[in-house]
Amino acid sequence: MFEEYSRSRLLIRLLLWFLPFVIVGMTLDLLPWMLLAATWALLLWHYRHLLRLANWLWRERSLTPPHGSGSWEPIFNGIYRLQGKNRRRRAHLARMLTRFREGAEALPDATLVLGSEGQIQWSNNLAEHLLGVRWPKDGGNRIHNLVRHPRFVRYWHKRDFSESLELVSPLNDDRILEIRIMAYGDSQHLLIARDITRVRQLEEMRRDFVANVSHELKTPLTVLQGYVEIMQMTAEPDSMMAKQYAAMEEQSQRMKSLVDRLLVLSRIESATDIDFEHKADMPAILQRVEQEALELSNGRHQLQFVVDSQLQVFGDEMQLHSACANLVQNAVRYSDDGATITVHWQLEGDRPCFSVSDGGEGIAPEHLPRLTERFYRVDRARSRDTGGSGLGLAIVKHALSHHNSQLQIHSDLGVGSRFWFELPAVMHAKQSLQA
Numbered sequence: 001m002f003e004e005y006s007r008s009r010l011l012i013r014l015l016l017w018f019l020p021f022v023i024v025g026m027t028l029d030l031l032p033w034m035l036l037a038a039t040w041a042l043l044l045w046h047y048r049h050l051l052r053l054a055n056w057l058w059r060e061r062s063l064t065p066p067h068g069s070g071s072w073e074p075i076f077n078g079i080y081r082l083q084g085k086n087r088r089r090r091a092h093l094a095r096m097l098t099r100f101r102e103g104a105e106a107l108p109d110a111t112l113v114l115g116s117e118g119q120i121q122w123s124n125n126l127a128e129h130l131l132g133v134r135w136p137k138d139g140g141n142r143i144h145n146l147v148r149h150p151r152f153v154r155y156w157h158k159r160d161f162s163e164s165l166e167l168v169s170p171l172n173d174d175r176i177l178e179i180r181i182m183a184y185g186d187s188q189h190l191l192i193a194r195d196i197t198r199v200r201q202l203e204e205m206r207r208d209f210v211a212n213v214s215h216e217l218k219t220p221l222t223v224l225q226g227y228v229e230i231m232q233m234t235a236e237p238d239s240m241m242a243k244q245y246a247a248m249e250e251q252s253q254r255m256k257s258l259v260d261r262l263l264v265l266s267r268i269e270s271a272t273d274i275d276f277e278h279k280a281d282m283p284a285i286l287q288r289v290e291q292e293a294l295e296l297s298n299g300r301h302q303l304q305f306v307v308d309s310q311l312q313v314f315g316d317e318m319q320l321h322s323a324c325a326n327l328v329q330n331a332v333r334y335s336d337d338g339a340t341i342t343v344h345w346q347l348e349g350d351r352p353c354f355s356v357s358d359g360g361e362g363i364a365p366e367h368l369p370r371l372t373e374r375f376y377r378v379d380r381a382r383s384r385d386t387g388g389s390g391l392g393l394a395i396v397k398h399a400l401s402h403h404n405s406q407l408q409i410h411s412d413l414g415v416g417s418r419f420w421f422e423l424p425a426v427m428h429a430k431q432s433l434q435a
């Protein structure tokens with residue numbers, strides 16, 4: 001077909017069309033009139049095919065092209081082929097779009113496609129049950145005009161979607177939703193809302209269970225410790241019974257320490273509402289931490305506390321004390337005798353920073369990501385010998401998360417470890433105290 005539409009073939013056809021008219025015109029001495037007649041006849045012939053093409057494209061619904069002659073036949077066939085390709089492409093795109101919609105409808109989360117200004121371009125059925133967005137009725141409306149929760153409106157206008165947002169469903173106060181927004185394409189956004197009510201209920205049940213069990217264990221443990229102390233007083237020194245009573249007293253004390261730590265962890269997990277207008281006297285807190293560390297070390301380590309006595313912050317004193325005390329006590333427990341432990345509390349730029357450096361054995365890199373998990377221990381045997389419960393760094397993690405911070409760890413095997421955290425600059429209370 002392309003060969004029939006080449007320049008040389010068109011030129012040959014044009015010459016063959018005009019040749020008879022030229023011969024007749026020269027014979028009758030009417031060459032100009034014959035050329036004009038040939039031109040008008042050629043124009044009428046092309047105009048007729050143009051009308052047929054226009055009628056086929058715009059009026060007729062037939063897929064079969066009209067019959068064309070000459071150079072118009074490859075044109076009709078070429079358009080017919082292009083239409084066939086476009087139909088197949090549209091059918092393929094329609095199938096892909098159908099599969100996408102079916103897949104999106106099968107998702108267990110509410111899914112919305114948003115424009116650059118938050119206008120709804122598509123949503124699945126679950127979006128109606130979780131967010132109250134109905135498609136296609138709400139198409140074109142802005143999402144923050146339909147979901148009017150103040151926290152969501154601030155979240156959308158802030159345009160920082162690195163963290164997810166948890167809020168109550170606008171349709172049911174008993175439902176808790178986790179909302180994530182991801183940017184893609186040309187200033188478009190994908191919003192996914194997940195119902196995490198069951199997850200939060202399970203977390204609440206777990207916290208309540210741990211708190212209740214720990215609280216209930218305190219009374220029988222206290223009674224057992226009392227009877228053990230009485231039996232120790234009645235036993236002969238250095239006898240087998242005295243040694244057994246001593247082991248019982250040691251294990252009951254260890255269990256009491258574990259219960260106390262579980263209660264502290266439970267209280268910190270539940271205390272999510274921090275009063276950031278309350279000033280925490282960090283120098284005083286670190287004085288208590290130093291005294292506790294000296295008692296625990298009992299002269300076996302060299303403790304160095306470098307504290308900025310003017311540096312105070314806003315936050316919860318109990319949680320900050322728990323975080324600092326656990327980090328320092330871990331350094332004491334897991335450092336060899338004679339090692340130097342250095343504690344710093346000072347400004348790093350404009351952010352208050354607390355750090356603990358020890359001269360322990362160090363921690364292998366594969367253990368670092370799991371250190372803040374509950375009951376995770378690098379060396380279980382040594383943890384038992386030092387009285388570790390595996391909860392200290394979990395307490396630190398939760399206490400710091402409530403203060404918009406997180407624990408940082410650097411460790412080299414055979415050299416030692418450094419644990420530190422930085423508090424946000426807005427929590428720095430030094431300037432306000434001086435004023």
